[in-house]
Amino acid sequence: MxxxxxxxxxxxxxxxxxxxxxxxxFDLGAGVTALLxxxxxxxxxxxxxxxxxxxxxxxxxxxxxxxxxxxxAVRRRMGLVPQQDGLFERLSARxxxxxxxxxxxxxxxxxxxxxxxxxxxLDPDDPRACRTYSKGMRQRVKIAQAIVHDPDVLLLDExxxxxxxxxxxxxxxxxRHLGESGKCVIVSSHVLDEVAKIGSSVLxxxxxxxxxxxxxxxxxxxxxxRPHRIRVDCQDARRLAPSLVGLASTTSVTLEGxxxxxxxTVDIDTFGRSIAPLAIxxxxxxxxxxxxxxxxxxxxxxxxxx
Amino acid sequence: xxTNTPPATVxxxxxxxxxxxxxxxxxxxxxxxxxxxxxxxxVAFAIGSSADQTQTRVAQMVQGLGLAIVVPVVSxxxxxxxxxDHRDDSTMVYLWLRPMKPWVVPTAAxxxxxxxxxxxxxxxxxxxALAAGGDTEALAYSAASALFGSMAYSAVFVLASxxxxxxxxxxxxxxxxxxxxxxxxxxxxxxxxLRSYTISILGGERDVDLDLARHSVTTSIVxxxxxxxxxxxASIRVFRRLDVA
Numbered sequence: 183m184x185x186x187x188x189x190x191x192x193x194x195x196x197x198x199x200x201x202x203x204x205x206x207x208f209d210l211g212a213g214v215t216a217l218l219x220x221x222x223x224x225x226x227x228x229x230x231x232x233x234x235x236x237x238x239x240x241x242x243x244x245x246x247x248x249x250x251x252x253x254x255a256v257r258r259r260m261g262l263v264p265q266q267d268g269l270f271e272r273l274s275a276r277x278x279x280x281x282x283x284x285x286x287x288x289x290x291x292x293x294x295x296x297x298x299x300x301x302x303x304l305d306p307d308d309p310r311a312c313r314t315y316s317k318g319m320r321q322r323v324k325i326a327q328a329i330v331h332d333p334d335v336l337l338l339d340e341x342x343x344x345x346x347x348x349x350x351x352x353x354x355x356x357x358r359h360l361g362e363s364g365k366c367v368i369v370s371s372h373v374l375d376e377v378a379k380i381g382s383s384v385l386x387x388x389x390x391x392x393x394x395x396x397x398x399x400x401x402x403x404x405x406x407x408r409p410h411r412i413r414v415d416c417q418d419a420r421r422l423a424p425s426l427v428g429l430a431s432t433t434s435v436t437l438e439g440x441x442x443x444x445x446x447t448v449d450i451d452t453f454g455r456s457i458a459p460l461a462i463x464x465x466x467x468x469x470x471x472x473x474x475x476x477x478x479x480x481x482x483x484x485x486x487x488x
Numbered sequence: 489x490x491t492n493t494p495p496a497t498v499x500x501x502x503x504x505x506x507x508x509x510x511x512x513x514x515x516x517x518x519x520x521x522x523x524x525x526x527x528x529x530x531v532a533f534a535i536g537s538s539a540d541q542t543q544t545r546v547a548q549m550v551q552g553l554g555l556a557i558v559v560p561v562v563s564x565x566x567x568x569x570x571x572x573d574h575r576d577d578s579t580m581v582y583l584w585l586r587p588m589k590p591w592v593v594p595t596a597a598x599x600x601x602x603x604x605x606x607x608x609x610x611x612x613x614x615x616x617a618l619a620a621g622g623d624t625e626a627l628a629y630s631a632a633s634a635l636f637g638s639m640a641y642s643a644v645f646v647l648a649s650x651x652x653x654x655x656x657x658x659x660x661x662x663x664x665x666x667x668x669x670x671x672x673x674x675x676x677x678x679x680x681x682l683r684s685y686t687i688s689i690l691g692g693e694r695d696v697d698l699d700l701a702r703h704s705v706t707t708s709i710v711x712x713x714x715x716x717x718x719x720x721x722a723s724i725r726v727f728r729r730l731d732v733a
Binding site: 230234235237252255256257258260264266267268269270271272273281282284285286287327382391443 | 499500503504507510511514559577578579582583584585586587589590731732733
């Protein structure tokens with residue numbers, strides 16, 4: 183395995199008696215990772231620590247083996263979209279991103295700024311000041327300043343907030359492309375269906391603690407204490423139901439009309455192997471079988487509620 | 489996107505300096521400086537055209553309006569805005585996160601404040617001295633007191649803006665309460681008031697009667713420069729340790 187790009191080791195952060203982040207450890211490499219958690223879980227604080235904006239109360243963060251708070255060289259390879267809405271209000275988007283490019287030491291900052299703005303579908307020649315921009319446009323300016331120097335590590339705190347569906351789709355493609363091209367991209371978001379489109383790797387944080395990390399589909403498979411719910415569409419649900427109840431792994435079968443069953447099972451593999459023979463045996467034609475709770479939202483809900 | 493280049497330090501200082509000057513020169517601040525200047529000049533003209541005009545009265549006018557109000561207030565308004573505004577509106581992240589040496593941002597901020605405040609205060613105070621009928625010596629000492637005073641006040645308030653929120657209020661309290669009342673009545677407190685040094689420069693080696701003019705010109709210049717340097721160094725240290733929202 184290649185060495186991780188970003189390492190958090192026993193990171194904790196407290197403000198007085200309030201613990202915002204508690205003993206969080208993980209390694210991340212290239213690719214997109216979603217940082218998930220309910221409001222107040224500590225996502226933004228963790229991102230600030232990862233960016234070096236605030237020091238952890240204990241533990242350490244290393245990016246490319248170096249503390250980002252101490253090293254300008256590491257900050258050169260890092261981009262951040264902060265959660266807060268503030269921009270340099272009197273500047274145009276081009277000037278704002280040009281300042282970012284200049285302070286990153288880019289050779290032709292204005293050209294780099296124009297390119298970054300084009301990536302987020304903003305007009306580089308728009309002379310209006312940022313203060314006149316809509317929420318979505320401001321969000322895109324923030325993303326442009328974060329990617330203008332082509333960072334190897336990109337930290338995005340709620341980057342899709344305020345964007346319309348078309349803009350979201352466009353930026354999701356951008357983030358996914360960055361992850362596929364070898365960048366380490368961390369996206370904090372509460373829009374789970376959008377996050378699922380960006381990638382499948384997640385860090386779930388609840389009450390400041392790391393609840394789970396890894397591919398959410400793998401995480402779902404590991405949730406043995408929670409039955410999988412499967413919808414079965416067939417020609418005669420009432421005739422098929424007793425056969426499914428007979429499976430030892432089935433915990434419940436619910437009739438949803440004449441041609442639909444909802445089945446809860448603790449062993450998805452056994453269910454998958456058994457359903458077709460049982461249907462043939464019962465003389466029932468199967469139309470569709472669809473898992474209902476293997477999506478990211480179900481995994482997330484389970485993790486934060488347990 | 490673009491290719492990363494090796495770290496640079498001088499260019500970012502210039503970039504940030506230009507950016508900070510541009511963003512801090514708001515219409516409201518320019519009007520405030522212009523209004524203050526107009527007020528001081530109006531009073532100076534009135535004194536200059538009065539029958540009992542003396543060099544002591546000129547110096548007292550520069551002391552009371554120029555060094556007690558114009559220099560510290562103009563310094564406070566711009567110095568508190570230069571980094572304090574970014575701290576208050578959470579845009580400091582866009583400065584702090586850049587790959588620059590820790591001294592770059594505070595140095596650029598202080599340079600930007602000086603770029604605006606030093607010429608503005610020197611011009612207003614000197615013009616007031618002239619308008620009030622001051623002689624060449626009065627003009628020179630007035631300009632020098634504004635020059636070194638604005639440098640020191642600016643550095644103090646840039647540092648304060650990194651340490652305190654609502655620094656404008658704290659700064660006004662320092663100017664009005666500490667320098668205006670406490671320092672005027674207590675010898676020890678006067679040593680901790682920048683105004684006593686700016687007034688000492690204004691008094692110069694001349695025969696003018698000024699309150700708080702208790703130090704030599706050389707001592708006063710050295711103290712003000714030392715204060716400016718120490719505050720600049722402290723600003724760099726504080727900035728490096730800043731907890732950025």
